Amino acid sequence: MLVGNETDLPYDRPPLSKEILLGEEQPRGLMQRSHDAFAAQRIDLRLGTHIARLNATAAHVETQTGDLIPYDSLVIATGARARTLPLPIASDPRVLTLRSLADARALRGHLRLGLRLAVMGAGLIGLEVAAAAARQGCLVTVLELADRVMARCVPSRISARIESWHRAADVQLRLSCPVRDVRAERDCLRIATDTDDIEVDLLLVAIGAVPNTELAQETGVAVQDGILADECGRTSAPSIFAAGEVARILQPSGHYKRFETWQVAQYQPISVAHAICGVDKPYLDLPWHWTDQYKHNVQIIGDCGLGLEWLEREDAEGRLAALGVDPDGRLQAAILIDNGREVTPLRRLIMANRPIPRERLLDAALSFKQLHVA
């Protein structure tokens, strides 16, 4: 049985911040399956159903309408919700967040030529929305606390390249720009920054996500910014598993890490399903995510948060790559712009976990495939 509180059939999220905002009703990347497809797999799909309580001792969950659903194994795959603005204005209908298909459709309904849109947060979702809204003719301002975009996951030269795409599309990037207050006026929202006030028609708050751990927490399952899970998705409670971005997964390093990526939503639950069937299939994939903005594709491979030294190279066609090396000269992470062909060779190069001479890494005439073979 698959129980979810959304009324839409299950879907993939990547198109929500792109194709849906550009007006496509059923982009192929949404991967929405029919009711029949679930029935054919003998999956009892319960949409629009809120789980109010989890009773681990009795091994059942209780819906908001009082139905008890018993289980042998329970997978908590409740995902994350958008972090909201800690201001009373957060409930104003002109202040939106983006997480679900319903959110994306609501946002799209607002986008029009000349709309003044502020996006708070220059992370992946904020920037993808800015790109889509600019294409729809909106006047977009991005407000970011850090001094560059995507500061959490890419080095500064990659940030600069991404910033150049947005500036070329007339998106106003306000970096190092904390928002002090947002006030509702009759015909606009007034956003106070340190230097001035900005008047907009709509504000998208894209300042990260918070895992939906409440059900687990209430029943005593170990939670710490995500439900703590081993490499196979087992939680601290017997017969309860955590899947996707609500899970904080044990890493080979011994640390736990939570991922908000399509990759983890797609592949980690396969390990969970194996564990339920009594088969250990640890989830150990090298982290990978991407972003599509305007006509560009950015690939991010490996763990960029390791305190790496970043080397950059640009090939004859102007394709920029950033390579994150550790103090032993081992490649640990890489970022590629418009060069998806090199993702798999780079992934192998990282997995090989051996030192690579710096001059070879920097030699843009060597493809990563050649580097891996050498």
Add this chain to the structure above:
Amino acid sequence: MAWHDVASVDEFEVDAPKVVQVGEVPIAVFQLDNGFFAISDVCTHEYARLSEGFCEDGKVECPLHQACFDIRTGKALDEPAEVDVATYPTRVDRGIVQVDL
């Protein structure tokens, strides 16, 4: 159906497809160990040109999101794609690789 020229046999390199546009349809033609194989050049997941992807062992990966396809059969091998790509017959006529569409 008609045969369309792609390129001469000796212009092909291993793991580097040639692209030919037939009307509205872009087709990627690959040389593998046992001959030439033609598939639609557009990923069935989201719009991307498979000819710009990584290619190895008879498989090609979408450059955007790493969906993987069997070049011989067009079969979608890995998420996020679930729909196979179209395949087209090929032949070699007097040293010229041709595709039938």
